[in-house]
Amino acid sequence: MADRLRAGVIGLGSMGLGMATSLIRGGFDTLGCDINAEALERLAAKGGQPVASPAEMGGRVDIVFLVVVNAAQMRDVLLGANGLASTLSTGSIVVGCATAAPDDVIALAAELAEKGIDYLDIPISGGSVKSAAGELTLMASGPSEVFERAQPALDAIAATIFRLGEAPGQGSQVKLVNQLLAGVHIAAAAEAMAYGIKSGCDPQTLYDVITKSAGNSWMFENRVPHIIDGDYTPRSAVDIFVKDLGLVHDTARAERFPLPMTAQALTMFSQASSMGHGREDDAGVVRIFPGIDLPTQAAND
Amino acid sequence: MADRLRAGVIGLGSMGLGMATSLIRGGFDTLGCDINAEALERLAAKGGQPVASPAEMGGRVDIVFLVVVNAAQMRDVLLGANGLASTLSTGSIVVGCATAAPDDVIALAAELAEKGIDYLDIPISGGSVKSAAGELTLMASGPSEVFERAQPALDAIAATIFRLGEAPGQGSQVKLVNQLLAGVHIAAAAEAMAYGIKSGCDPQTLYDVITKSAGNSWMFENRVPHIIDGDYTPRSAVDIFVKDLGLVHDTARAERFPLPMTAQALTMFSQASSMGHGREDDAGVVRIFPGIDLPTQAAND
Numbered sequence: 188m189a190d191r192l193r194a195g196v197i198g199l200g201s202m203g204l205g206m207a208t209s210l211i212r213g214g215f216d217t218l219g220c221d222i223n224a225e226a227l228e229r230l231a232a233k234g235g236q237p238v239a240s241p242a243e244m245g246g247r248v249d250i251v252f253l254v255v256v257n258a259a260q261m262r263d264v265l266l267g268a269n270g271l272a273s274t275l276s277t278g279s280i281v282v283g284c285a286t287a288a289p290d291d292v293i294a295l296a297a298e299l300a301e302k303g304i305d306y307l308d309i310p311i312s313g314g315s316v317k318s319a320a321g322e323l324t325l326m327a328s329g330p331s332e333v334f335e336r337a338q339p340a341l342d343a344i345a346a347t348i349f350r351l352g353e354a355p356g357q358g359s360q361v362k363l364v365n366q367l368l369a370g371v372h373i374a375a376a377a378e379a380m381a382y383g384i385k386s387g388c389d390p391q392t393l394y395d396v397i398t399k400s401a402g403n404s405w406m407f408e409n410r411v412p413h414i415i416d417g418d419y420t421p422r423s424a425v426d427i428f429v430k431d432l433g434l435v436h437d438t439a440r441a442e443r444f445p446l447p448m449t450a451q452a453l454t455m456f457s458q459a460s461s462m463g464h465g466r467e468d469d470a471g472v473v474r475i476f477p478g479i480d481l482p483t484q485a486a487n488d
Numbered sequence: 489m490a491d492r493l494r495a496g497v498i499g500l501g502s503m504g505l506g507m508a509t510s511l512i513r514g515g516f517d518t519l520g521c522d523i524n525a526e527a528l529e530r531l532a533a534k535g536g537q538p539v540a541s542p543a544e545m546g547g548r549v550d551i552v553f554l555v556v557v558n559a560a561q562m563r564d565v566l567l568g569a570n571g572l573a574s575t576l577s578t579g580s581i582v583v584g585c586a587t588a589a590p591d592d593v594i595a596l597a598a599e600l601a602e603k604g605i606d607y608l609d610i611p612i613s614g615g616s617v618k619s620a621a622g623e624l625t626l627m628a629s630g631p632s633e634v635f636e637r638a639q640p641a642l643d644a645i646a647a648t649i650f651r652l653g654e655a656p657g658q659g660s661q662v663k664l665v666n667q668l669l670a671g672v673h674i675a676a677a678a679e680a681m682a683y684g685i686k687s688g689c690d691p692q693t694l695y696d697v698i699t700k701s702a703g704n705s706w707m708f709e710n711r712v713p714h715i716i717d718g719d720y721t722p723r724s725a726v727d728i729f730v731k732d733l734g735l736v737h738d739t740a741r742a743e744r745f746p747l748p749m750t751a752q753a754l755t756m757f758s759q760a761s762s763m764g765h766g767r768e769d770d771a772g773v774v775r776i777f778p779g780i781d782l783p784t785q786a787a788n789d
Binding site for chain 1: 489574582588613614615621625636641648649652658661662664665666668669670672673676677679680682683684686687688689693694696697698700701702703704705707708710734736739743745746748749750751752753755756778781
């Protein structure tokens with residue numbers, strides 16, 4: 188048997204920790220790094236090896252997943268002080284999983300290429316439950332030769348892998364289209380529930396009918412239970428969609444391309460954040476609607 | 489065996505003709521009425537009996553489905569010149585299937601009650617294919633006693649029946665929530681495809697990825713193939729959503745309740761209609777986005 192493959196995950200939030208768990212289950216020696224000490228403890232409890240900085244990880248892994256929030260954090264982790272790129276071996280693979288603007292991803296890949304480091308542009312979709320189960324959806328672009336070397340690690344974390352071309356940026360672009368829809372659909376689900384409640388409909392009945400009708404969406408089905416339960420514990424936060432819809436909006440604005448639904452949904456998430464709900468679950472965008480009695484956790488107990 | 493039940497359908501568009509077909513298949517003597525002579529010929533070809541006016545139908549049926557466009561048309565069919573109510577027997581049942589404001593439905597039911605005619609508020613969902621298959625979703629409200637008498641006819645047209653209360657208006661209100669989501673999701677699907685195409689994504693690839701991801705919706709899955717095929721033959725037209733989102737918008741405005749996503753989607757459908765696309769398929773709302781090369785039918789041939 189060959190040496191055990193060595194994988195790293197930087198960013199051990201709900202998505203990154205789930206991916207690390209899947210890699211461990213898949214037989215990888217798995218290192219992890221996060222600025223949050225509790226996240227490192229959770230990794231150790233799953234059988235992973237915490238490290239103190241990206242630079243400390245670089246020499247000890249063949250492939251590293253960057254599961255951070257945006258392109259700026261990916262750049263900092265790679266090229267900043269104590270960055271990965273200072274210690275990664277030639278031919279090692281960086282997998283960028285953050286939702287990012289295609290142009291930023293293209294630039295990052297080019298800088299790493301100068302150092303002999305390979306880059307795969309692989310944003311992820313599926314949420315924390317699928318992440319922990321090794322059943323993510325990957326929107327992957329990058330050179331086939333690099334992809335093939337990465338495949339065992341990708342198979343450990345994913346149920347579905349879309350190959351979207353040879354060039355970095357193509358995966359990120361498709362992810363942005365997905366985020367446009369995801370954000371708009373959460374805002375629409377919140378608006379529909381607010382309108383229904385205002386009109387005297389029972390929230391659970393609305394859920395039962397809509398999820399069997401043409402008004403359904405993946406997000407309606409997934410997020411409306413949070414509204415019905417009055418539970419805004421963040422699985423994914425309002426501010427994530429302020430960020431992601433902002434990114435979609437900015438890439439389109441650079442081309443002077445109009446995105447009316449995106450702009451409206453972004454305004455709604457921004458309003459929720461400004462009201463103090465930025466770190467609550469994204470279904471909490473429903474709290475922007477005034478004059479309705481939303482279900483509360485107390486009422487459900 | 490009891491006498492054959494006698495049913496009528498007024499409005500023989502794609503939904504009404506499908507329902508009449510399902511009633512015939514279910515063993516009902518089925519009468520139909522429409523201002524379009526071709527629609528009457530299609531009914532006769534299916535084994536139904538065309539009649540010349542609602543009044544002519546009234547004395548010959550036990551239950552009548554109104555499959556017209558809005559509350560004003562339902563009112564006209566019932567109470568206008570040669571209206572149904574002038575000939576319907578006491579205890580016969582009118583089933584209102586149009587998407588309508590709850591207050592209009594409540595008023596109509598009350599006027600019919602004075603004449604001894606029973607009313608069920610049962611908007612429908614599912615599209616023309618499910619209509620012809622007898623597999624519609626019904627959002628039904630009305631008195632249980634009336635509902636039970638109507639049940640054999642409802643079973644002939646529906647796969648799923650939601651009982652939403654004893655009072656007329658409750659079915660219509662839930663239908664409006666569904667239409668809010670349906671319209672917003674079509675507008676969002678169009679915007680996402682326009683943005684993706686502008687950004688260089690392949691339309692079919694976008695469809696394949698999104699339908700397996702968190703950005704999916706029933707409408708995305710159903711309508712985006714029309715965009716990919718460049719085929720705007722109307723299954724349901726742009727102007728239907730100008731009407732339905734307008735109805736949602738108006739009911740909320742009466743309560744001074746804000747619906748930002750609805751308002752934006754309504755603007756987009758109105759824009760498409762003003763550009764001359766009102767009678768095209770509702771996926772044609774994508775044509776409002778300038779500066780992109782949409783797929784064309786010619787390219788697909």
